[in-house]
Amino acid sequence: MIKILDSTLREGEQTPGVYFSPDKKMRIAEFLDQIGVDIIEAGNPAVDSEIALAITKIVQGGFKSKIGAHSLCNIDNVQKVLDCGVDFLGVFFSVSQKRLDEDYHINLETAIEKIIKVVSFAREKNPNLLIRYTPEDAVRSPMKNIIAAASAAVQAGVNIISIADTTGYSNPFDPQRSMYFYVKTLKEELKKQNLHPQIEVHCHNDKGLALANALDAYRGGADIIDVTTMGLGERAGIVDLAQLLINLIDMGEDEKSWQLEYLQDLYKFVSENCYIPLPPHQPIMGSHAFTHYAGVHVKAIAKNQMLYQSIHPEILGIKSKFSLGIQSGYAAIEMSLKQIGREDLLNNQDLVIKIITEVKLMAKQGNSIDIETELPLIIEKSLKHYS
Structure with missing residues (x-):
């Protein structure tokens, strides 16, 4: 069965002008837990001490969902995540040749050493932690770079590899840059090394294809799909939670896996508290949808x-x-x-x-x-x- 990671409290708060207080974050987490999402990505504690406080409170909320936090690939930031007591750690580091050359000024080998060091640190600190490594901007990175970094990360202790379509570049109709291709290829190449991490996808909506790309990844065997309420996020946002759940049910997932009756209250609360009206023609949740x-x-x-x-x-x-x-x-x-x-x-x-x-x-x-x-x-x- 597919798993859902909701990032309203992390990616969603990267929407310009959006801010949720710790109390509001707790209420959103309650709704998400009631709906039945598997992982609630509650923020990046290195960004602000208030975010760290909110994550810690959510961790202590007694939810069924796993509570996770996001981090740069460095030990100081990872330690801030660990201090919050989360179940899930997500670290990201791009291995696209352009970023390596023009931004980091390092080669692939040095990047992989950095990833191994950080992941090993987190794994040693918490043997039971669920750890995700994201090769940021994966679909514009050479496949050989992704495979090399993912292999090293899994061997160092990573449970999940996330394929991030950071710029909304992927297209389900292009065989060489479809999420189906990336999910299938990565799974097959890692399997050859007897490595079997869960594969996650994070699809941005810059060209309006986030949902299509997520469903393409699902068809390719993805294990986890990232979403936000209202599709909030950087620029044009990412996959919308309600739209994904309805389409997954249409594709054969059991609707009993999720308590969809809580979606209305969640969307109303998020819309009111991020001061972004829900468009009436928005699929599933808009007032005109039915x-x-x-x-x-x-x-x-x-x-x-x-x-x-x-x-x-x-x-x-x-x-x-x-x-x-x-x-x-x-x-x-x-x-x-x-x-x-x-x-x-x-x-x-x-x-x-x-x-x-x-x-x-x-x-x-x-x-x-x-x-x-x-x-x-x-x-x-x-x-x-x-x-």
């Missing part, structure tokens, strides 16, 4: 909602709904009147037509029409026409 509007749609879903849906919203603890506006016809008004207990008005066809006309006029003024609050006012206005 809202039907056009007349032909509304008429059809009155008979069977799956005629115009491929997802059962009930697994999220919500129901399909419909909206009134310029596209509304008789069927939509009929359903709306029944919803608010005014089906008696359906006996007057002229009145219903008047209500439809008023709905369309109001919609043309750019107003949203809420069935529970706005429709009764339209009814009252329409009834005056007959008084």
